Amino acid sequence: MGNAFRSFLLYVLLMTGFGRIKCMKEEILVKVQELQFWDEKSTHAPRHFSNSMQIPRTAPKSSALLELKHQISPSSVNNFHEQLLLSDNARASSLQSQLRPPHFQQPVTRLPLTPGVALHTLNYIIDIKIANASMPVIVDTGSDLTWVQCKPCVNCYIQQKPLYDPSASSTYHPVPCNSTSCSSIFASVACGNMTDCGYSLRYGDGSYTRGVLALERISLGDAEVQGFIFGCGMSNGGLFGIASGLVGLGRTKLSLVSQTKAQFRGVFSYCLPSRVYNSSGNLILGSDSSSYKNATPLAYTRMLQGPRQAPFYFLNVTNVRVGEVELGLPKGSRVLIDSGTVITRLVPSLYNAVRDEFLKQFSGYPTTAAYLILDTCFDLSKYEEVRVPKLGLGFEGGAKMNVDVSGILYFVKKDASQVCLAMTSLADEDGVGIIGNFQQKNQRVVYDNVGARVGFGEEKCSYS
Ligand SMILES: *[C@@H]1O[C@H](CO)[C@@H](O)[C@H](O)[C@H]1NC(C)=O
Numbered sequence: 001m002g003n004a005f006r007s008f009l010l011y012v013l014l015m016t017g018f019g020r021i022k023c024m025k026e027e028i029l030v031k032v033q034e035l036q037f038w039d040e041k042s043t044h045a046p047r048h049f050s051n052s053m054q055i056p057r058t059a060p061k062s063s064a065l066l067e068l069k070h071q072i073s074p075s076s077v078n079n080f081h082e083q084l085l086l087s088d089n090a091r092a093s094s095l096q097s098q099l100r101p102p103h104f105q106q107p108v109t110r111l112p113l114t115p116g117v118a119l120h121t122l123n124y125i126i127d128i129k130i131a132n133a134s135m136p137v138i139v140d141t142g143s144d145l146t147w148v149q150c151k152p153c154v155n156c157y158i159q160q161k162p163l164y165d166p167s168a169s170s171t172y173h174p175v176p177c178n179s180t181s182c183s184s185i186f187a188s189v190a191c192g193n194m195t196d197c198g199y200s201l202r203y204g205d206g207s208y209t210r211g212v213l214a215l216e217r218i219s220l221g222d223a224e225v226q227g228f229i230f231g232c233g234m235s236n237g238g239l240f241g242i243a244s245g246l247v248g249l250g251r252t253k254l255s256l257v258s259q260t261k262a263q264f265r266g267v268f269s270y271c272l273p274s275r276v277y278n279s280s281g282n283l284i285l286g287s288d289s290s291s292y293k294n295a296t297p298l299a300y301t302r303m304l305q306g307p308r309q310a311p312f313y314f315l316n317v318t319n320v321r322v323g324e325v326e327l328g329l330p331k332g333s334r335v336l337i338d339s340g341t342v343i344t345r346l347v348p349s350l351y352n353a354v355r356d357e358f359l360k361q362f363s364g365y366p367t368t369a370a371y372l373i374l375d376t377c378f379d380l381s382k383y384e385e386v387r388v389p390k391l392g393l394g395f396e397g398g399a400k401m402n403v404d405v406s407g408i409l410y411f412v413k414k415d416a417s418q419v420c421l422a423m424t425s426l427a428d429e430d431g432v433g434i435i436g437n438f439q440q441k442n443q444r445v446v447y448d449n450v451g452a453r454v455g456f457g458e459e460k461c462s463y464s
């Protein structure tokens with residue numbers, strides 16, 4: 001794209017309402033290899049958690065702390081990137097299609113979206129115990145049913161841990177098909193002569209899980225939840241890696257947050273680690289903020305309410321800051337915050353403005369070919385240090401999320417010969433922006449479902 005066109009675009013944007021406010025010079029001088037999230041050696045000071053689930057001894061039982069880990073195998077990196085970004089795109093498209101006015105009747109089982117992947121994507125995993133067995137599950141704030149692969153399997157993908165076996169558990173109780181819990185979850189179920197409450201979820205990319213709903217005792221850290229409704233998935237396939245299943249942290253009553261509301265008061269938060277290998281952040285259930293290690297005060301913005309929002313968390317973005325320049329959105333822009341999408345998506349007009357401003361401030365570095373959905377790439381292989389403009393999102397009410405330096409550039413090539421701005425554009429202006437997990441790293445993100453607000457505070461959470 002020529003410079004003339006860019007200036008024209010910027011001019012058009014100025015005319016259509018992006019106010020630009022100049023602030024102080026805001027950039028970060030950073031060693032290129034420190035941005036390299038594939039690097040196998042963490043540069044952060046090690047913070048030790050003696051085991052994978054730990055709760056501070058003094059903390060009240062209304063708070064549980066779980067470790068969040070990247071699940072990545074260092075296999076073919078090229079394939080890996082491609083798969084990662086393509087599946088991320090499938091998820092984002094699927095989210096988009098759900099958020100448009102429906103053209104046809106949605107299936108009764110709601111929630112069709114591309115889930116995060118445990119292996120070969122940048123999704124996050126926690127271990128939960130179902131009955132007595134520990135299971136690694138994908139953390140997903142964009143869906144609500146928690147499910148694991150279950151015996152007897154009709155059709156299961158290969159997973160790392162043994163399958164959950166209901167017949168070995170005295171605390172397993174299938175939800176009867178004619179019960180109110182079954183009919184309240186699925187608006188119209190034809191039970192016929194079925195005794196159990198069957199479910200079937202199909203995600204946007206063709207991934208699926210099918211099985212029966214059941215009650216079981218689960219453990220989250222050292223907190224126990226009795227009679228938790230989950231999916232015992234007997235036929236599952238798609239992009240779940242080798243995780244045992246998925247934990248849904250969305251907004252509806254089926255989600256883990258809602259089901260544990262009596263205990264954890266509808267509040268959870270996480271801090272996503274920036275490194276891929278041997279690093280971990282945490283997921284905290286409960287409103288006790290004493291386990292947070294945020295370095296900047298938490299600032300909250302309200303969750304938007306509205307049609308077609310369940311199970312999603314929508315926020316109102318009112319500005320995007322690139323270095324010293326603030327791109328204002330006087331009318332705000334509805335975005336969804338999601339732990340399961342990797343790369344942040346913005347509507348084209350906003351993305352273009354952000355990208356142009358970034359290019360302007362990150363000037364002098366040689367550009368290089370685009371990579372899949374990432375259109376703004378640089379060859380930084382000749383540099384030891386680069387000056388990266390800071391990025392930040394501002395929300396209704398004044399809350400800000402400063403993107404950690406690890407969330408600005410995406411290393412496609414390990415030698416830094418192709419490093420891309422880690423954001424992308426939606427296909428059209430009617431799309432809904434998504435704040436992906438890449439931009440949420442090293443950040444305490446608090447979801448307060450009772451106060452209907454989401455809070456942000458900077459926090460280094462790549463504990464080794
Ligand atoms: C991760 O930690 C394990 C155990 O401490 C170690 O054996 C392994 O080499 C580490 N992997 C990387 C990629 O640093």
Ligand SMILES: *[C@@H]1O[C@H](CO)[C@@H](O)[C@H](O)[C@H]1NC(C)=O
Binds near residue numbers: 131169
């Ligand atoms: C599961 O753990 C509970 C409590 O620790 C114990 O009482 C029970 O016997 C265990 N069940 C199995 C099947 O191991």
Ligand SMILES: *[C@@H]1O[C@H](CO)[C@@H](O)[C@H](O)[C@H]1NC(C)=O
Binds near residue numbers: 176178179180
């Ligand atoms: C559900 O079905 C079972 C077995 O057919 C029956 O015993 C029970 O009363 C039914 N419950 C309700 C709420 O209809």
Ligand SMILES: *[C@@H]1O[C@H](CO)[C@@H](O)[C@H](O)[C@H]1NC(C)=O
Binds near residue numbers: 192193
């Ligand atoms: C369910 O009922 C139908 C007819 O009412 C019968 O043909 C079928 O065999 C039954 N299925 C099972 C699994 O019992």
Ligand SMILES: *[C@@H]1O[C@H](CO)[C@@H](O)[C@H](O)[C@H]1NC(C)=O
Binds near residue numbers: 304317332333334
């Ligand atoms: C978002 O915030 C802006 C600025 O405060 C406000 O004008 C707009 O109505 C808000 N949008 C929604 C959907 O509430």
